[in-house]
Amino acid sequence: MNDILQKELLGSGADIVGFADLKGFLDADIAHLHRSVSIGVCKNLNEKTVQLLTALQKKAVKILKKEGCKYLCIPPDSDRIINTFVSKLYPLFTHKIAATSAGIGWIGRNGLLINPTHGPRLSLATVLTDAPLKNGTPVEACLCGDCKMCIDHCPSGAITGNDWSRKRPFVELVRLSNCSTHKKKSKPVNGKPNCGLCITICPYGRKRYKNEDEALFAII
Numbered sequence: 001m002n003d004i005l006q007k008e009l010l011g012s013g014a015d016i017v018g019f020a021d022l023k024g025f026l027d028a029d030i031a032h033l034h035r036s037v038s039i040g041v042c043k044n045l046n047e048k049t050v051q052l053l054t055a056l057q058k059k060a061v062k063i064l065k066k067e068g069c070k071y072l073c074i075p076p077d078s079d080r081i082i083n084t085f086v087s088k089l090y091p092l093f094t095h096k097i098a099a100t101s102a103g104i105g106w107i108g109r110n111g112l113l114i115n116p117t118h119g120p121r122l123s124l125a126t127v128l129t130d131a132p133l134k135n136g137t138p139v140e141a142c143l144c145g146d147c148k149m150c151i152d153h154c155p156s157g158a159i160t161g162n163d164w165s166r167k168r169p170f171v172e173l174v175r176l177s178n179c180s181t182h183k184k185k186s187k188p189v190n191g192k193p194n195c196g197l198c199i200t201i202c203p204y205g206r207k208r209y210k211n212e213d214e215a216l217f218a219i220i
């Protein structure tokens with residue numbers, strides 16, 4: 001079933017698809033759905049991207065349903081769908097757990113999933129299921145090496161410099177109050193607070209800007 005899902009999702013706009021077994025990492029009420037399909041699109045997280053990810057989840061569900069499998073779609077994001085049943089689902093599960101477990105990437109110093117090709121530019125969604133999927137190989141540790149660009153350029157000093165690993169997955173990477181306070185002060189995008197410098201500056205997957213100076217010049 002991996003191949004069918006992969007072909008359908010990649011052919012419908014996904015940039016990456018991965019599979020994992022999350023046995024032992026899920027709350028009791030969803031523990032029976034311990035296989036995951038991670039879907040990534042290399043696009044900024046905005047309403048259009050959320051729509052695309054939701055459509056891709058529906059494509060996956062169609063295939064899983066046809067095979068008689070159970071499923072649960074974890075919504076891509078939270079605040080764009082306030083007061084719906086779906087908005088209550090996102091805290092159940094964070095997409096990064098499925099993505100690192102599927103081998104899609106590691107958690108970088110900027111707190112984001114980093115894929116070698118797309119860098120931190122993937123927006124993510126997950127479908128949990130009981131389907132008999134083959135798993136990818138989990139990524140065990142941060143592969144940012146000596147790079148400190150996101151630490152040096154974060155305008156709110158939010159990035160702690162700690163390294164993520166599967167053994168210490170919840171070590172503090174980003175001081176969330178610094179990040180949120182700065183985002184509220186910065187120029188809104190589509191009416192929402194935004195920053196994203198820790199994405200733009202990351203050398204992994206940086207296509208638009210050739211180097212650090214060019215990326216910074218575009219932001220300031």
Ligand code: B12
Pocket residue numbers: 025045075076077078090091093094095096097098100101107110111112113114120121122123124125164166169170171173174176179180183194195196198199
């Ligand atoms: C709430 C939220 C926020 C909050 C708080 C973030 C937080 N860390 O708590 C705020 C508003 C600050 C925020 C900011 C941003 N967010 Co946000 N956010 C979310 C949301 C809705 C829930 C995250 C959550 O519950 N976090 C709780 C903490 C504990 O978990 P976590 O940091 O997400 O992930 C940890 C675990 O997954 C763990 N882990 C990883 N692998 C494994 C494996 C195992 C076995 C285990 C046990 C654990 C583990 O390591 C991670 C780091 O500690 C998710 C969507 C979702 N459901 O995942 C998007 C999400 C995390 N956000 C996202 C994005 C893009 C952003 C912004 C870039 C938006 C912007 N343009 O500014 C910034 C990034 C700031 C930064 N550098 O972190 C993307 C990240 C994509 C990526 N490539 O990583 C997500 C996944 C949304 C999406 N659908 O793509 N966000």
